[in-house]
């Protein structure tokens with residue numbers, strides 16, 4: 001049974017959602033970063049009146065009800081949205097389908113001017129582009145829970161998107177659901193801390209002798225053969241230089257994909273379950289065979305409907321929708337139903353970590369153990385041969 005960090009002090013449970021901070025009537029709680037850069041609640045005992053609200057609101061101690069989700073693949077018809085989006089543009093189309101001018105606020109994760117991931121709210125459709133594209137780092141929720149509470153009370157419709165634990169925190173803070181609230185979560189394998197991303201940005205700025213102007217973790221760029229690669233990282237600098245590299249060649253992405261440096265609670269996440277607290281879950285869909293490349297080659301979203309409210313939205317979407325067995329989502333997205341595997345090198349990575357050894361440690365410890373690499377090698381070679389033959393048959 002998971003416990004509230006304020007009771008147990010166990011970092012493995014605390015997602016850092018900040019519901020405890022938001023609910024405190026005396027503003028006695030601040031979120032304080034530890035040496036890895038992950039934030040945990042800290043109580044100022046001089047201000048605390050021992051009302052116990054913070055401990056009772058903690059979403060990790062709540063039961064999650066059983067639900068019966070339905071899964072679909074989704075690709076938007078809106079080319080501009082497709083290229084702004086991480087996968088098939090599900091998020092942008094969901095917002096468009098629900099948004100009513102003057103009556104709706106949309107909350108999501110954006111980068112501020114210093115490349116810090118933060119949650120923010122906007123009340124214009126034109127401003128939602130900033131939320132598109134996955135930012136592979138834990139976002140700071142700031143005061144958004146309180147803002148959402150006040151907007152709902154004032155009769156506004158609110159669309160809130162975030163990680164499953166952020167949705168759990170919000171719902172717990174709001175003490176349940178609201179008719180005018182639509183929650184969208186992502187399938188999430190885990191979040192690195194902002195401190196780690198800051199190290200990486202600093203390293204790249206020094207290497208390229210210029211300030212970073214943009215970072216995109218999932219750049220869609222056209223390859224020589226006309227197909228799109230969907231998993232490259234893009235770095236743009238103020239001196240005009242632009243770098244697009246394979247995720248495996250970026251120390252940050254290698255560590256992220258290697259599950260090396262997620263928040264401790266991510267490896268123990270109770271919200272990585274088919275029983276979601278959101279109305280709609282969005283994700284990437286990989287591995288579907290024999291699809292028309294023209295339609296499906298620029299990314300495919302998965303849409304999982306978790307509630308009647310979510311079902312209503314699905315009926316309003318005008319992209320290309322196909323229902324797929326939810327087993328397919330499970331097969332290609334391990335974190336739909338369970339947390340990420342723990343990387344046994346995590347402690348070695350954080351031990352003595354500094355900006356100067358970040359790259360070396362990330363590449364070294366993100367690698368799969370030798371035994372796994374030996375087992376996977378024949379499969380990799382067969383894949384290369386297959387792709388080579390297919391290229392020349394065409």
Ligand SMILES: Cc1cc2nc3c(=O)[nH]c(=O)nc-3n(C[C@H](O)[C@H](O)[C@H](O)COP(=O)(O)OP(=O)(O)OC[C@H]3O[C@@H](n4cnc5c(N)ncnc54)[C@H](O)[C@@H]3O)c2cc1C
Nearest residue numbers: 085086087089090091108109132133135161188189283284
């Ligand atoms: C940390 C992280 C881990 C992920 N892990 C997986 C995974 O294991 N499997 C999988 O299928 N998909 C994963 N995704 C989701 C995936 O990358 C796409 O976001 C998803 O396919 C939606 O694509 P889209 O084209 O509909 O969304 P887009 O139009 O690209 O919109 C992105 C959405 O994600 C939200 N978002 C972006 N960054 C963050 C963040 N840091 N914290 C909270 N919300 C954020 C935005 O608010 C927006 O709603 C992950 C995303 C993140 C941020």
